[in-house]
Amino acid sequence: MKKIIIINGPNLNLLGKREPEIYGSQTFTAYLETLKSKYTHVDLSYYQSNVEGELINKLHEVGFSYDGVILNAGAYTHTSVAIGDAIKGIETPVVEVHISNTFSREEFRHQSYISPNAKGVILGFGMQSYELAIQSI
Template sequence: MKKLIIINGPNLNLLGKREPNIYGSLTFTEFLEEVKTKYSDVVIDYFQSNIEGELIDKLHEVGFSYDGIILNAAAYTHTSVGIGDAIKGIETPVVEVHISNTFGREEFRHHSYISPNAKGVILGFGLQSYELAIQSFI
């Protein structure tokens, strides 16, 4: 049985409330329950933090024992050399995910410190971006 983890970065705990025109009205907890039911043959763990160091610690913790990591580092995607380095230092493949199309947003969101070390990047498909990432591992 595949073992995956979804790791979400800052402000993604506000999904369902935050800018629903961009992120939708479904909470991540509601979405996660749907996904776990749909992919019941896959173990899907979840972690969210607004703190960069906690995200790095979690990557180190799971980066040698999971089959895949689905990472939405949110704003840290565009600023965190540390998260990029953490991905480079682990063995578990990482798929970078974004709910919105970051290239259709502000210029600073067009650069990612995650992408060069990721297995792939999925963006712009709303919460379905996570499901596409799960499918890439199975």
């Protein structure tokens, strides 16, 4: 059984409430239950934090024992050299995920410090981006 963790960064705890025109109206908790029932052959866990250092700590914790990390670092994608370095320092492959198409948004969202160290990037497919990431692992 593959062991995969989904790690969500800042403000993603507000999914279902925050900007539904961009992020949809479903909470991540509800979506996670859908994923778990569909991928019963995967040991799927979840972690969310609004704090950069906590995200780095979690990457370090799982980065040598899991089969895959699905990471939506939120706005830290565009600002955190430290998260990019954390991904570079671990062995577990990381798939970068975004719900929205970041290239159709503000210019600053076109830069990612995660992409150069990620196994791949999936963006713009709404919550389905997470499912595509599971399939890629």
